[in-house]
Each structure stands twice: as C-alpha cells, then as structure tokens.
Amino acid sequence: MVTPLDIIKKKRAEAVSRIIGKGYLSTKRVYVGMATCEIAAGSDEVMRVFRDAISKGGLTDVYLSQKGCVGRCNLEPTVEIIESGKNPVRYGLITPEKAQDIIDRHLKKGEVITEWVID
C-alpha cells in the first residue's frame, strides 16, 4: 500500500529535481530578501537589477531566488551569495547601484566586497 509518507517522499524527489531544473546547481546562488520589511527598504529594486542582468544575458550560471526575512532589520536590503565549496557571503544595505557592483565584481570576477559584508 502506498502510504502518505511514500507520497510525500516522492513529492520531495520531484520538487528537488524541479528546483535543479530551474538551475539550482549553478555555481553561484543569489538570494534577495523579499519580505515586507526588506521591500520597504528597497529590495524589489535590488531584485530587479539581478533579474535584468540575467534576462539580458549579462549574467550566466547564476540561480536567483527571493527569500523571507532573516531578521537583520537594520541592514536591509540583504543579499546572500552562496557558491559551492565556499562560505556563504552576506551583504547588507544593498542599493541598486551596489547590486550592479556585486554583479560586476563578485559574480563576474569572484571578488568579495568586504565593506558591505555582514558578519
């Protein structure tokens, strides 16, 4: 008999492969905070910069996702960059201009912009 647990495990496997299908295994994953607080601090503009960079082809091999609020109220908007084999880098107080810099320097050239890092 197929149990609810069997069904949910199958759903999990399907979910994982769908996420991978969306490019999760790209070498770089970018997460932008998109909760009420983050958006109020301007994160939707930041999100747009990343989205545009990807859709216009300037940025490849990057998985972009929104995320909820982690609770760093005074440093919002926040952006995280997770690269396989490296420690996650978290940026705070990101503006659209800084987002462009993150694309040009961090995502394209691998330079961590230490002044903006939250630790």
Add this chain to the structure above:
Amino acid sequence: MGKEYVVTLCEGPSCIHKGSRRLRQLLEKKLEKHGIAGKVRTFLSGCLGMCAKGPIMVINPGYVIYGGVTVDDVDEIVEQHLIKDNPVARLTVKESHLYNRFFRVFGDAKFFGKQMRIALRNCGIIDPESIEDYLSLRGYEALAKVLTDMTPEDVIEELKKSGLRGRGGAGFPTGLKWQFTRAAESDEKYVICNADEGDPGAFMDRSAIEGDPHTVIEGMAIGAYAIGANKGYMYIRAEYPLAIERIQKAIDDAKKHGILGDNILGSDFSFDVEIKLGAGAFVCGEETALIHSIEGYRGMPRPRPPYPSVKGLFDKPTLINNVETWANIPVVIIDGGDWFSKVGVGKSNGTKVFAVAGRIVNTGLVEVPMGTTLREIIYDICGGIPGNKKFKAVQTGGPSGGCLPEDFLDTSIDYESLAEVGSIMGSGGMIVIDEDSCMVQMAEFFLEFTQSESCGKCTPCREGTKRMLEILTRISKGKGQDGDIEKLERLGHMIQKASLCGLGQSAPNPVLSTLKNFRDEYKEHIYNSKCRAGQCKAMLSYLITDNCIGCGACLRACPVDAITGNKKEKHLINQDICIKCGKCYEVCKFDAVAKS
C-alpha cells in the same frame, strides 16, 4: 589547498562542560603554529542542540560536524582537514535536525551564531512562495508521518513529551490544550491560527508567515488531525498584505498537491484552511474576542471558562494557537518530543523568537534557546547600546509586559524567571531603553495604547486605564500631586484583578513595573519638577549661557519669536513665550543653549 575555513565550536553549557573552551585555545595555538591563523576563522556558537555528541565542532564550507572531539584530535583536524582539505571521517557525526540548514548558511555570523532557529528554521533561506523549496527541506514530512503511523493520541503524547508551551503570551502547555480539545465531544471542531499580532513593535509572526508560510499550515493540519477537526481558520490582520498573499498562495499550492483538501495524501483525513482578516484591534488577538470576530460579531472578549477548547468557534470545541507555536509542531514530530525537551531550561522548552527594537545597535529578529539571558541577547547578539549611551531598561512582553532595569540583565529568559522578576515573556516584543528615555513617558506610551485599545466592555479596564492615563499625563506635564504614586498603584492592582480579559489584566504592568523599578524618577517628576532624561517638555527650560556670541542663529530659528538680543550680544529666551521645541538648541554652533 587549505580553504578559508570557518571553525565553529559549540559553547552550550554541555559542550563547555566537556571541554570546548580548552579545545578552542589549543586549536588557535595550532593554527598559529601552522601559520594559517589569519586564514581560518574560529567562532563560538550557542547550543547547537547536539549535546549528546559533544563537544561539537562544525567546519564550513562543507558543513562537516565533528562530535566527541578531544584535545588529541586537534592536530589531525588541523593537518588533515584545515590544511589538506581531507575531513577526518572517524570524527564526523551525521545530524539531520530540521534547524541545521539555517545554521549552515548563517551559523558563522555573530548575530546568528548564538541563536537557534527552530520556529524560523526556513525563514531567510528558502523562497517562501515555492512549495518545492519547502518540500525539498522535508516539508510536509511531519504531516505525512502523522498520517502514516501515528494515532491522534500518539501526536498529543509526543507534544506533551516535548513540553512545548504557547508562544502567543500565556505559555499554556500546548499538549494539554490539544488533549482537552480532543477530549471535548462534538460533531464538529475547529483549529485557528492566531496571527493577529497586535503588540506595538512586534513583527515575529509576520516574518514567520512571510518567510515560511507552509510550516504554519503543516502545523495546523497536524493539530486538526490530533483533535479531530476538518476546518481551520487563519486569523490575520489586514495590515499584513504580503503575509496574506503568501499564505493564500501556500494554501492554494498545498491544495494542488493534495496536501490540503479531501483525503490528504491518500489518507481518510480531510482538512481545509480559510483566511479571515482582522482589522487591527489589539483586543481581537485575545482568543474569545478573536472567535467573536470570525463569527461576524464585534471583537469583544467573554469570560472564560468555558474555554475555547470546550466551547469556541460557533460554540464548537476549538483549538487556537499562535503562529510561532504552530511553526514548532513539525519539528516536534520529526525530531521528536524528547529532543525538543532537551533544548531550553526548566519548564520552558525549545526556543523563543524576539523582535528586538529600541536603542540597540542591531535591531532584528532573534530566536534563542530558552534560558539565554537578557544580557546575551542585548549585548552579545544585538551589539549593545549605540552611541556610548548607558543602558536603562528593557521592556519585554510589549504593552502587557514589564520594564526591567540593569540589575535584572542576567535574568534567564523563560516563562518562570521573567514572571518572577515582574515581567512576562509575552509574545516576544523586546524594547531596549537607554538613559535618554523617560520612564514615566514610557509607561504613559504603553498605557495610552492599551487605553485606546480597551474594548469598553468591562468597567475596570475602560474607566480604570483612562484614570491611570490622566494621572500619568499629569505627572509628565509637571502637574503631579502628592499621592499620585499610591493612587496609580491602587488603581493598577484593582484593574489587574477585576478586568474581564488579559488586556485589562495586564494593562497596568508597564506602570506598576516602572513604579517598582524606577520609583525615584516618578518622585523627581512630582516633587522636584525634574525629568532626568530631559524628555518631559513641561519640566524643561532652555537657557542661553555666556558662550553666546550673538550670532542670531537661534533668534532666526525660533518659531514663536521667544528670543531677543542685539547682534554680537548675549541673547535671551523669554520663558513665558518659549514652547520648548528645542530648535535653538539644535542650531546653536557655540554650545551656548543649555537644557535644564
């Protein structure tokens, strides 16, 4: 060769006992010796919840967990793992608790290291609008497990074992509440999620829903199964449009997957959730008022008993829990009540989320194991008070809570300890106050809130809070009278005892606790017309000192022409005209305007 590793050592009480501090000293010495001290960072964290396998060491990137590490293992870890990138297999332990994932992404940041994220385990690491993201992190596995091999009684037993208590304010044992609601006989029952979140300055529940809506739904479905309900309501304030949108999407997606609706995951259990919007009245967070509001009546409380578990929504047995309580449920099921009960202290198990605000360097959401002290949250996690100011007080529990001075900073955060010192856990608001704030005004602020939110049904709350507020306002206006302090105390105790619901019963708390802990400030206001924080305008006067060079800046800035004086001569403020707006103080470049 040799990545930029971050080594985290667990500094929970159990790991310290097993020698984690000695390990760290030794590790740092070895790093120095091998010349990689600059490259590898060491970091201390709060309890990681793996006490049985301590001392615990976590190495990132890679999230390799070492357990039972001794001083003899340090050389091998440094040489093999940190220099040659070969993790030491014999020391690794497999841990798959639900909260681990958060730690993996954020564990090495100071603000998060001392935290333990159980309720908020997915907030900030998944896309809240993607059911795939939730499913991929073992989402809905707890519900499936319950439907596959647990009876409702098993679920309640597990919950009782966990010792989880309500996170909405009162701290009632959740397992017992579920048991009572299960025991109540009826053809129909309901579950409700209380997402009214009315405390000023609190935003834990909003963040939880916006960051991980499916967790709350999963918790509710498990609750419904346990008590025998098929219908749930999510009561959420209309001021939270994004949270509403996300919870609606989560409900729709869950339905598409057969996780809500009829015959969930092929079982014979059916459950559906409907959203009800509240219009932002504080009292509607009180469970009986909330139930009235869902029924379409005015949101007013009624006496209990009967409790909602016996007679609730539409007079049927109803299980009502707070958002954060619901978010803990899947963890209790997956990681087990035993594990959960080991996190925390005494009769307070698990973690609590706080929204820390006020005069603090890092404002934000903090989830810590019960038993963490106020000092650890304020100084270690949130970075202390900005601008070299002195800490004065911390208000926990919002408008229903109390104000604690410096002497209480080492109070452990748990239901009992906070109550003992005259405050409450409440729903998780935490406001930090520095020396620039006036305690009379603080009390006035909170009472103004509860007074205007009083629904008016019972006299002690309706009239009593009004009279108390009048007295407080009088004191802060410099018109306090002999006997006012005693009157406030008498009224406060009466309102606490005689009010119908928790709103009135707790409304005097900020006043009574400031009277207890900051009585001198009240006295100074009443008897010496003095506000030491310089906040009460009526007690403040601005004076021009001999530093004045007669530049005329203040004269031009004064909106009511209270300042006179010739150019290059000392100016004068006419106290009868002055409205104490402070403009002159702000514009003076020569330190010549004094507050007194």
